[in-house]
Amino acid sequence: MPGLKEEVFEILRENLLAVKPEYASKDVVLCPLCLREITRVEALVSSVEHIIPQVATKGDTAKDRSLATKNQRCGITLSCRREWSCKSDGYISKDGCNGLKGRL
DSSP: OOOHHHHHHHHHHHHHHHHOGGGGGSOEEEOTTTOOEEEHHHHHHSOOEESSOGGGGGGOOHHHHHHSOHHHHHOEEOOOOOOEEOTTTOOEETTHHHHHHHHO
8 A cells, every 4th residue: 555655646646647748758746836856756755745734724623624634634745855045035945845835
């Protein structure tokens, strides 16, 4: 049974191929923030990211919690973790888009 990271990678890959079939020969997905390629290996060693911070679910009602898991309510994606610098102020994000998203 595949783990969560593998499942997320597969779903994102299926979505990518649906709109960009030219990626069929590459085992990658795209970072939703900068569109750099994330390989399967990179995805499996990195952590998944929550689109909405999990802390935001603290106020969920019992009905909300019964409808879906916390991960489903927050949404999950993968973001790149390769170092890059922000052109506007020169800030260097050593953890790629994952490190930049909290700063912005």
